[in-house]
Amino acid sequence: MFKKILLKVLGLFVIIRYPNVPKGYRYFYRDTYICQLTQLKYIFKDYIVKKPYKKICFSGEFTPDIAFALPFAYWHFNNGTLLTTEGAKYTNELYFFSPSHTESFDTRTTEGNYNFETPRILYSQDYNMSKWTPVPLKAMYKNDIYVYSKPILIVANRYNMEWDGPPVSFLSVAYLEILFNKYKDKYQIIYNRPRPENITNDNSDIYDLNEYEWIEENYPDIILMENLFKENKGKANNFNHLQMMVYANADHFVSTHGGTGALASYFGGVNIILSKKGGEHHFDCFHKLYTKLSGAKMFHAKTEEEVTEFLEENY
Structure with missing residues (x-):
């Protein structure tokens, strides 16, 4: 009963404070306040006692996992209050700092995104978060294996169901041709679009863009991430691990909406x-x-x- 009342009160507060916010986004504003209020329960444990107690469990999609749950766990690790973490398959290397990490979930769910134990969920009007420290993945996974004569340009694509409909934000084959022709001499391009078997799936179907064979036939100098995984010179434990090893050696990225872009932003x-x-x-x-x-x-x-414009300005 109290929770229902709280939701209504916060919902009304959002309408009054943010009258011009589209209705479909109001609940994200409300959820921000719920996350902030939830953390008040742990002030004594987090700032006074400071002993390991925190069990962080996240079964949501990849983006909120690495944008919210992972930095939340790392903050607790640095604070001395992290006890265990629990997540989806292929996350052990993300949570490398955890005293005890368990990969419990074979799939990621939309419902799992709404974990109000984290400082934020999905979207927020306020990203000035406490209890949030990004994990130094680049420093952790930088290596001497995936090094080339030219600087690396990661092209991280996806071709997924979006909002229960067809793909929207993806780099088309026609555009890849333009990008490859213009930058293949200056950069060692590494193309990455994970296949379903290499990642933990969520509520979005992954389709085939039919570009792998085309790239291998027409651009033999461009490296496919999946081929690096087949070779596995770095002895990666899984595809996520390999991605981080390769990304850690790069400073130039072209990526797409969702977890693809979020992961590239970590390096x-x-x-x-x-x-x-x-x-x-x-x-x-x-x-x-x-x-x-x-x-x-x-x-x-x-x-x-616009991708082309930004490439010309920065690459």
Whole structure:
């Protein structure tokens, strides 16, 4: 009963304080306040007692996992209050600092995103978060294995169901041809679009863009991430592990909406993200949140033409 009343009170507060916010986004504003209020329960344990007690469990999608749950866990680790972490398959290397990490979830769920034990969930009007420290993945996974004669340019693509419909934010094969032709001589391009079997799936179906064979036939000098995984010279434990090892040696990224862009934002340098729609636009996540993950310089392109503009300005 108390929770229902609290939700109504906070909902009314949001309407009064943010009268111009579209109705579909109001509950994210409300949820921010719920997250903040939830953390009040732990003031004594977190700031006075400071002994290991915190059990962090997250079963949501990849982006909120690495944007919220992971930095929350790392804050507790640095604070001396982290006891255990629990997450999806292929997350052990993300939570490398955890005293005890368990990979309990074979799939990620939308319901799992709404974990009010984290400082924020999904989107927020306020990303000035306490109890949030990004994990130094670049420093952790930088290596001497994936090094080339030219600087690395990561092209991280996706071709997924979006909002229960067809793919929206992806780099087309026609555009890849333009990008490859222009930058293949200056950079060692590494192309990455994970296949379903290499990642933990969520509520979005992954489709086939039919570009792998085309790349191998027409651009033999461009490296496919999946081929690096087959070779596995770095002895990666899984595809996520390999991605981090390769990304850690790069400072130039072209990525796309969702977890693809969020992961690329963890490794500094410059990241150009193609995102054509989504809550990230209203909340300006790419500049207010993603840049905090590593200090990366972020550019949000809404079209492939804008990707080209940012590439010409920065690469």
